[in-house]
Amino acid sequence: MTVPSRGEASRRIAILREELARHEHLYYVLDRPEISDDVYDSLMTELLGLERAWPDLVEPDSPTRRVGGRPVEGFEKVEHAAPMLSLENGFSEEDVRAFLARVERTLGRLPPLSGELKIDGLAVSLLYEEGRFVRGLTRGDGRFGEDVTSNLRTIRSLPLRLREALPGRLEVRGEVYMKKEDFASLNAEREEEELPLFANPRNAAAGSLRQLDPAVTASRRLSVYLYQIVEAPLQGLTSQSAVLERLRELGFPVQPGHALCRDGDEALAYLERWKEERFSLPYVTDGAVLKVDDIAAWETLGATAKTPRWALAFKYPPEEKKTRIREIIVSVGRTGALTPVALLDPVPLSGSVVQRASLHNQDEVDRKDVRIGDRVIVRKAGEIIPEIVAVDVEARDGSERPFRLPERCPVCGASSVRLPGEAVLRCPNRSCPAQLREGLRHFASRGAMDIRGLGEKIVAQLVDRGLVTTLADLYELDREKLLMLERMGEKSASNIIQALETSKKRPLARLLAALGIRYAGARVAEILAQAFGSVEALAAASEETLADVDGVGPVIAASVAAFFADEANRRTLDRLARLGLRTSEARRAASVPLPWEGRRVVFTGELQRATRAEAEERVRALGALPSSSVSAKTFLVVAGEKAGGKLDKARAASAAIVDEETFWRLVGEAEDLFRSTAPEGEKEVTVENHDPR
Structure with missing residues (x-):
């Protein structure tokens, strides 16, 4: 493909960035997508290619920067321009009326109130300069927050450039959260990998935003x-109502559900x-949240050391x-884990009817002393996941039966x-139909592998009829x-065949994630694909x-090694390769050894x-493996600005330490050496970029 001139590339990059930003706003903020994922991906791929060809044209607010940058060794503490105060809480109608009365006493009247829903997430403060996002902080202790700018850039609904090129500085505040669907998917993935579950979406959002690796946040x-x-x-x-409208105009996502309440009765309603x-x-x-809508009145109402007096958070x-x-009953998962599940008399709870709740394992059953026939108190953790809080022991009549997981x-x-060392009981039979x-x-x-149409009922029939006994049988x-x-029907069958054919083109990382290796979810699969480049090298x-x-x-390494040591797994992977997966x-193998x-x-x-x-991509192309820890096998330690504790460990281990300038010189020399010895057509090793979405 012909590389465009710098001027042509600059013009096309500007068009692509504007177009991608518009489609991200339509998809993630307005929920009105105009193009398919494939079209979006092709635009993003084109932009990535142009920016790779002309790296000096890359800007911080480019859509390609959302995929997650370098891991950090810790978050810098930054002082807020104005303290991030917490809101006073109210739990009853009396609390609300007391707040309204206090406002009325101070102002001599009760002005209209802005009613806004309180999202259960993590408060953040965002700074824009000349309309571009430059920094984001967590609330922290209210005075100092943690700089999580790189992680905030990965949030698709957050604009990296405003819809108007505002002069000067703009600081806005809001809440980072995780949708119920995404929270449920994340916990389901963690449960399959037998990792600790997040208690609620707020904890999941807070933990995700504070990841040292932005790619995990993404x-x-x-x-x-x-x-x-x-x-x-x-x-x-x-007014606060005008602020919300202005935020919308600038392209910020603003929560629906806002209402202007003219008096106390409307606020309570x-x-x-x-x-x-x-x-x-x-x-x-x-x-x-109830806020006095008149912003001028906020100064008159004032604040305590921790909370403003012009707002109340009703819980x-x-x-x-x-x-x-x-x-x-007992559910058997894909790793063979036997999980006790309580079947409940249907009960309406937090907007839906609940009929079952996981009891996780036998230790949990014993700890709560849960028995068949018990009257129990249930709730939804984070308003999403049904759980048994406690047993009403006083309601027992002697008919209740203890439960034990089966020996088979x-x-x-x-x-x-x-x-x-495990809490779960497991079925060891890899051919178990449930697994x-x-x-x-x-x-x-x-x-x-994203095989559209291959849902739960179709899968069950394929297994029950013996049409599929291994993953490779699908193809x-x-x-x-x-x-x-x-x-x-004919159409549905054709669609599944086409979806299977399309899935053969998925990147290696997607295949590794699909194999269901314990502890090796999507992020670990991405790391392994980048580090080893092929199933053969990984095995x-x-x-x-x-x-x-x-x-x-070590834990993930042991699981991955055990998976590839299994002969049945190797046979399946060989078949998948022969079937075209x-x-x-996309690496060109070199006929001469790579320098590193x-x-x-x-x-x-x-x-x-x-x-x-x-x-890291440059050193991988030279054959090296980027590592997070210094050991006796370390070839080189590259010390950039504000180097952390690894530098001390490198000195203690007598490892070779170089500054950034020396590092790039060594990289250049190694690349020159490879080009001088490799045959034509093998002058460089390329690594395919993964889908940024």
């Missing part, structure tokens, strides 16, 4: 709503209205109800085992076999080599000439 699908302007070159904003309606929203709200009480456990798998009959069903569902899911399905299934890697890869560690990245083949390079501190991700 994978968590966070969202943001803005509700306050702190510092701005704006005139005429005299607003709170009562959303007591139940909030459950229909796609995100969690734990209350509503709705958590909804808990009693029901009865009719039965406890309820699906295939294999003897269940409990491995040392196969769950494994196929995971393999076909959107975050894995040997034909129209005739699919038409044997119930309610399967040949020792547990020690795997553990030394940045972001892997991508088991390697197998060597480990550690980065510490901030690089000035490139992001850490870009520097």
Whole structure:
């Protein structure tokens, strides 16, 4: 492909950035997409290619910067321009009336109030200069917040450039949150990988925004709503209602549900209205906020050391109800874990009817002393996940029955085992139909191979009829076999065949994530794909080599090594490769050794000439493996500005330490050496970039 001139590239880059920003606003803020994912991906790929060809044209607010930059060693503490105060809480109608009376006493009247829903997330403050996003802080202690700018850039609904080129500074505040659907998906993924679950969306959002690796944050699908302007070159904003409208005009996502309440009765009616309606929203709200709408009155009302006197956060009480456990069944997951699930008498709870709740494992059943037939108190953790809070022991009549997980798998009959150090009982039979069903569902899911049309019922029929006994069998399905299934028409069969064919083109990272290796989710799969480049290289890697890869560690390394040591897994992967799936990245193999083949390079501190991700890509192209820790095998430690504790460890280990200038000189020399010895057509090694979405 012909590389355009700098002028042509600059003009096309400007068009692409504007177009991508518009489509991101339509998709993530307005929920009105105009183009398909494939078209969006093609625009993003074109922009990535142009920016790679002309790196001096890359700007911080480019849509390509959202995918996550370099990992950081810690968050810098920055003082807020104005303190980020917490809101006073109210829990009853009396609390609300007391707040209204105080406002009326101070002002001599009760002005209109702005009613806004209170999102259960993490408060942030965002700074824009000349209309461009330059810095974002968490609330912290109210006076000092943590600089999480790189992580905030990954949030698709947050504009990196405003719709108007405002002069000077603009500081806005809002809440980062995680939608219910994304929270449920994240916890489901963590449960499959047997990682600790997040208690609620707020904890998930806070933990995700404070990840040291922005790429992890990017994978968590966070969202943001803005509700306050702190510092701005704006005139005429005299009310909170006007502020919200102005934020919308600038392209910020603003939460719907706002209402102007003319008096106390309307304020109380607003709170009562959303007591139940909030459950229909796609995100969690734990209350509503009443603010004096007249901004000029805020100064008169003042503030305490911690809270402003012009606002009140009303908290709705958590909804808990009693029901009865009719039965406890056992679910078998794709890793063989046997999970007790309580079947409940249906009970309306937080906007839906709840009929089952996971009891996680036998230890949890024993700790809560849960029995079949018990009356129990249930609630939704984070208003999403049903859980049993406690047993009403006083209601027992003697008919209740204790529960024990079975000694054999309820699906295939294999003897269940409990491995040392684990809380779960497990079915060891890899051919267990339940494990196969769950494994196929995971393999076909959107975050894995994304095989459209291959839903739960289709998968169940394929397994039950013996049409699919391994993952590779999927790709040997034909129209005739699919038409044997119930309610399967010609069009649906053709669509599944096409979806299977399309999935063969998924990148290596998606395939690795789809395999369902324990502890190796989407992010770990991405790391492994980048570090090793092919299934063959990954299968040949020792547990020690795997553990030394940045972001892997000993537990994941042991799981990955065990997976590839299994002969059945190897046979499946061989079949997948023969059937046309991508088991390697687009790397041109060199006929001469790469200059830094197998060597480990550690980065510490901030690089000035490139992001850490870009520097790591350069050393990977030379055959090296970027590492997060200094060891006896470390080839080079690159010390940038503000180098952290790794530098001390490198000195103690007598490792070779270089500054950034020396590092780039060594890289250039190694690349020159490779070009001088490699045959034509192998003058450089390229690594395919992964889908930024």
